Amino acid sequence: MKVLLHICCAPCACYPLELLLSRGYQVVGLWYNPNIHPCTEFVKRMESVRKLSSVYGIKVIYFDTYEPEKWFRAVAFREEKPVRCQICYSMRLEMAAAVAKKGKFDAFTSTLFYSKFQSRELMVPLAENASEKFGIPFLNIDFREGWKEGIELSKEHGLYRQQYCGCLYSEKERYCPKGKPKSDWVVGQILQEAERVKEHFG
Ligand code: SF4
Structure with missing residues (x-):
């Protein structure tokens, strides 16, 4: 099965990659995160994903232009949580679904489903909506079960570990x-x- 894995950051991708690859899935990553600010942080996290891709030997599709304007416009006047995060999740999950459909993948998912700091309750319906909208299955796995393992792996691989969510x-x-x-x-x-x-x- 060919899976498109949206990657929010390198440390969050370690456990999902271990799991998906161990199941024999063919995984391609997607870097699309207009929510990461400022530019220096965006570049730091993206470079860490490049390192991750060489560690795991996977291809990654990069939206590597720093253009936060679209993100700020989308959340304008809705900057409070959880509405802001809902919009932010939706932007990234919809892009993942759209790219997966265009690239003829069998399914899409996101490393956002690994993070204990993100709301799975909010994200699952958004991923299901994106799945329906673009006509591509959402691979619904709760990666949080590998939380500790993922942290250890990210340290082992020397990946940059950020101090805040992104925006x-x-x-x-x-x-x-x-x-x-x-x-x-x-x-x-x-x-x-x-x-x-x-x-x-x-
Ligand atoms: S806190 Fe994280 S999920 Fe919420 S809007 Fe900011 S970057 Fe997006």
Whole structure:
């Protein structure tokens, strides 16, 4: 069976890949994540997926242009959770279904179904809608059962492990939940900057 696996990030893809490949599926990855901001983070995560693809020997289709505008327009005035995430999931799952249909795959799924930080309850109906809309089966597997194994694998492979979900709003929720930077984070940034200055000037 030929499966298109939408990849949200490299660490989340380890366990799903192990599982799908062990079942003998032919897997091709899809990098389509207009929700990852800013550009430096987008590139870091995409490069980590390139590393992952060579570790597992899989092909990946890349939407490698950084164009967050479409994403920001889609969530405008709906920036609160869970509506924002629903829109964000839908964009990516629909793209996965569309690409899978066009590429004559047998089914599609996403590494989003591995993450304990994402809402499976919200995503399953969206994936089913995408499946119906594009006429391509959704491979519904709850990859969360391999949560610990996936973390170990991502460390073993030396993959970049991000600190926030992806969008600027999630970055704000991580570091400035009330609009003010968390004090421990500020101190960390100052110390890092001091280290950089020390390295630079000796
Ligand atoms: S928190 Fe994550 S899932 Fe939710 S909108 Fe942001 S990037 Fe998308």
